[in-house]
Each structure stands twice: as C-alpha cells, then as structure tokens.
Amino acid sequence: xxxLEQPSEVTAVEGAIVQINCTYQTSGxxxxxxxxxxxxxxxxxxxxxxxxxxxxxxxxxxxLSRSDSYGYLLLQELQMKDSASYFCAVWGSQGNLxxxxxxxxxxxx
Amino acid sequence: xxxxxxxxxxxxxxxxxxxxxxxxxxxGHRSVSWYQQTPxxxxxxxxxxxxxxxxxxxxxxxxxxxxxxxxxxxEMNVSTLELGDSALxxxxxxxxxxxxxxxxxxxFGAGSRLTVL
Numbered sequence: 001x002x003x004l005e006q007p008s009e010v011t012a013v014e015g016a017i018v019q020i021n022c023t024y025q026t027s028g029x030x031x032x033x034x035x036x037x038x039x040x041x042x043x044x045x046x047x048x049x050x051x052x053x054x055x056x057x058x059x060x061x062x063x064l065s066r067s068d069s070y071g072y073l074l075l076q077e078l079q080m081k082d083s084a085s086y087f088c089a090v091w092g093s094q095g096n097l098x099x100x101x102x103x104x105x106x107x108x109x
Numbered sequence: 110x111x112x113x114x115x116x117x118x119x120x121x122x123x124x125x126x127x128x129x130x131x132x133x134x135x136x137g138h139r140s141v142s143w144y145q146q147t148p149x150x151x152x153x154x155x156x157x158x159x160x161x162x163x164x165x166x167x168x169x170x171x172x173x174x175x176x177x178x179x180x181x182x183x184e185m186n187v188s189t190l191e192l193g194d195s196a197l198x199x200x201x202x203x204x205x206x207x208x209x210x211x212x213x214x215x216x217f218g219a220g221s222r223l224t225v226l
Contacts, residue, residue, distance in 0.1 A: 033214075042113075042199065042217040043152070087152065094165045097143065097215055101151035 001006045002026040002092050004100035011106045020073045020103045020104055022088035030091040032064050038084045040086070046073070046086075075105070083107045111135065113218035115200050119145060121224045127188040130221045134181050134202030139182040140164075142215065146197040155198075158183050187223075197223045 004024045012018040018048040024032065031050035035043040049055055049064035049071060061074040075082055092098045114133040122128050134141050143155040154167035158177035175185040181202070187194055201215035 016131065035215075042219045043201075043215075044217070045214045050212070091213075092154075096154045096157055096165045098154065099144075099152040 001097045002090060004088055004090060006088055006097065008101065009104045013108050014078055014080060016078050017074065017076050018078060018105065020075075020086050020105070022071050022073070022100055024035070024069050024071075024088070024090050026090050026098075027093050032062070033089045033097065034062055034073045035087045035089060035099070036084050037087065037102065043087060045092040050082065054071045078106050078107050080109065110163060110183050112118050113200055113216055115215070115218035115221050117221055118219065122190050123226050124190055124192060126190050127186060128190060128223060129184055129186045130200075130223075131200055132183045132185075132200030132218060134183070134200075135204070135216055138202035138216070140203045140208045141177055141181065142201045142203070143185050144199045144200055144201065145169070146220070155185065166205070168198040190225045192225050195223060197222050
C-alpha cells in the first residue's frame with residue numbers, strides 16, 4: 001500500500017526558514033506534491049516534484065530524493081500568513097492522490 | 110474563471126438521516142474527486158468520477174455513494190448517517206485527466222462541513 005509520514009506540528013518565528021519533511025512508501029511513483037491549507041480553507045496546490053532535486057517557487061522550495069523516498073518543503077522568510085497546514089501527497093496505484101496527515105505550521109511574531 | 114463550488118457549506122443532520130452534497134467543478138474539468146477530512150484521519154479519498162463514470166473508489170462503506178452528470182457536476186450521498194461521518198467533505202476537480210506524468214493538479218472547493226448529531 002501507500003503511506004506518507006510527516007511531522008504533525010512545526011513552530012517557527014517570522015523571518016526564519018522552516019523545513020517540513022515527508023517520507024513515503026508507494027508502489028509505483030509518479031511524483032511528490034505539496035498542498036497548503038489554511039484553517040477553514042481549501043487545500044491549494046504548492047508544488048510538484050517528479051525528478052530528484054530542488055524546485056523553487058518564490059519563497060517556497062520543494063526537494064525530492066527518489067532513492068530515499070523522501071522529500072521536503074522549505075519555506076523561507078516566513079510570514080504570519082504562512083501559518084497553515086501543509087500536506088505532502090503521492091499518486092496511488094488506483095490513480096487517486098494520497099495525502100499525508102499534514103503538518104501544522106505556526107509562525108510566531 | 111470560477112473555482113470549484115460546493116454546496117451547502119454547512120449542514121447539521123441527525124443519525125440515521127441521509128445527506129446529499131453537490132460539487133460544480135471548474136469549467137472544462139472532467140475529473141471530480143471527493144475526500145473526507147477529519148482531524149484524526151486527515152484527507153481520505155472517497156471516489157473519483159470522470160465522464161460520468163466512477164473511476165476509482167476508496168475504502169469507505171457502501172453508505173457513501175456518488176454520481177457525476179453530463180455537465181461534470183457531481184453529487185455525493187451518505188445514507189444512514191453515523192456520528193463518525195461528521196467531517197469536512199472536499200471536492201476537487203482537475204484538468205487534464207491525470208496524465209502519465211502524474212503532474213495533475215487538484216483544485217479543491219471550500220468544502221461542505223457536515224455535523225451529525
């Protein structure tokens with residue numbers, strides 16, 4: 001089957017850098033995705049890695065190592081508005097997106 | 110471009126009742142997926158519809174069902190509600206069809222929050 005592990009909570013201060021790790025187990029791999037969800041809001045797509053390496057999109061970067069079944073989301077220059085839950089996700093063998101249980105990021109002033 | 114619209118946003122039901130939730134995908138999106146989100150279990154896949162056909166189904170009991178119409182709008186139904194069905198039900202649409210690259214992006218609606226008393 002497929003499963004993803006990520007920390008349940010992370011706390012950081014404004015302006016800092018935070019890394020949210022994700023390890024996965026899957027039969028057949030079609031890339032690692034990251035979604036952000038603010039309290040009361042809808043999950044929104046952040047990034048996708050199909051190949052090893054770092055993908056950068058503004059303050060956010062996502063990394064993948066397929067040999068280690070591991071990825072991370074890096075958030076730089078943290079802002080209060082980055083307080084949210086972050087989910088890593090992989091495509092399952094049935095063609096559905098399988099999500100980790102999410103990491104709740106709290107950004108303190 | 111309008112996003113994914115889910116109705117109703119909030120609803121309260123009692124045990125044993127049934128509920129129908131609606132989802133209107135982004136125009137042009139033909140795939141609609143449904144997820145249940147709870148604090149303990151996170152986002153769990155219910156089912157996916159494409160061109161009016163259920164293409165995938167998660168591990169939920171038969172009380173959970175859905176359908177998709179010719180205009181890609183989708184509904185899900187939960188019969189004989191139980192307390193444990195209290196959750197946020199999220200609908201997501203995508204285009205193009207999940208390609209071999211796996212880079213398909215899901216666009217979620219704001220969800221329907223169901224409370225079962």
